[in-house]
Amino acid sequence: MERFVPELPEVEIMCRNLRRWLLGSSITIDILDSKWCKEGDIGLLQSKRVDRIFRRAKYIVLSIDSRYLVLHFRMTGKVVLDAPEKRKSARIVFCGSDNKVLFIDRRRLGEGRVLDESGLQDLFVKLGPDAWPERKSEVWWKAAFGSLKGNVKPAILQQSRIAGIGNILASEILFEARISPFRSFLTLKDSEWTALADSTPKVISAVIERDMADEIGFVQDGAQNNFSLYGKKGEPCPRCKAPIQKTKQSGRFTYWCSLCQPK
Numbered sequence: 001m002e003r004f005v006p007e008l009p010e011v012e013i014m015c016r017n018l019r020r021w022l023l024g025s026s027i028t029i030d031i032l033d034s035k036w037c038k039e040g041d042i043g044l045l046q047s048k049r050v051d052r053i054f055r056r057a058k059y060i061v062l063s064i065d066s067r068y069l070v071l072h073f074r075m076t077g078k079v080v081l082d083a084p085e086k087r088k089s090a091r092i093v094f095c096g097s098d099n100k101v102l103f104i105d106r107r108r109l110g111e112g113r114v115l116d117e118s119g120l121q122d123l124f125v126k127l128g129p130d131a132w133p134e135r136k137s138e139v140w141w142k143a144a145f146g147s148l149k150g151n152v153k154p155a156i157l158q159q160s161r162i163a164g165i166g167n168i169l170a171s172e173i174l175f176e177a178r179i180s181p182f183r184s185f186l187t188l189k190d191s192e193w194t195a196l197a198d199s200t201p202k203v204i205s206a207v208i209e210r211d212m213a214d215e216i217g218f219v220q221d222g223a224q225n226n227f228s229l230y231g232k233k234g235e236p237c238p239r240c241k242a243p244i245q246k247t248k249q250s251g252r253f254t255y256w257c258s259l260c261q262p263k
Contacts, residue, residue: 008165014073030092068120077104078216148185150184152183
């Protein structure tokens with residue numbers, strides 16, 4: 001079954017929610033699944049104040065008493081306010097001054113790590129700059145990707161070059177830029193480099209603004225699919241009405257419009 005997983009916009013939404021719910025609170029942590037924390041001693045964070053919460057790529061980091069709790073959501077992980085119907089898939093409970101927050105994860109692939117400053121730097125050292133919020137210039141894009149011979153879409157999924165873009169965003173960004181996912185960077189014109197530079201933050205900002213809520217939704221669980229192309233094979237393109245195409249590319253599904261994104 002094709003799955004929609006948290007990418008940069010969804011992780012940014014959860015990060016903003018955690019700031020509202022836990023920032024400045026001294027938290028207690030109820031560990032429901034001992035396998036959730038893959039590194040470090042989460043007990044060291046008990047009754048400590050959350051000083052800062054920020055996102056890096058698809059991770060959320062809570063700065064707590066000179067240590068860092070790093071959340072990685074994998075396929076079905078997310079943070080939500082406590083509710084009885086959510087407890088079945090909860091793995092960790094964060095109790096703040098005013099809120100209880102659950103890390104729920106039906107497939108139990110998400111994880112946490114407790115790191116010091118050095119460990120945090122080691123975790124992120126191989127990541128490229130974040131795809132959002134700053135617009136990367138055409139010069140930056142050309143320097144990062146201009147010499148690559150492969151197809152455009154698999155390349156922008158390389159987290160070491162640009163961090164936070166996942167499979168869904170890649171299809172959506174290239175549709176917005178009118179660039180075929182099967183093009184080579186070597187063939188792009190100056191106007192197309194500009195379109196790619198413009199479309200990346202534009203698409204991400206639009207998804208965050210559109211989907212901002214107390215809980216992110218997964219399409220496979222019944223949430224509405226608001227994407228332009230992704231998951232909509234055979235439906236009319238929102239620009240030209242030609243049927244949306246779908247194929248496997250480098251082991252992942254790719255969606256595109258053959259008229260708006262010619263090879």
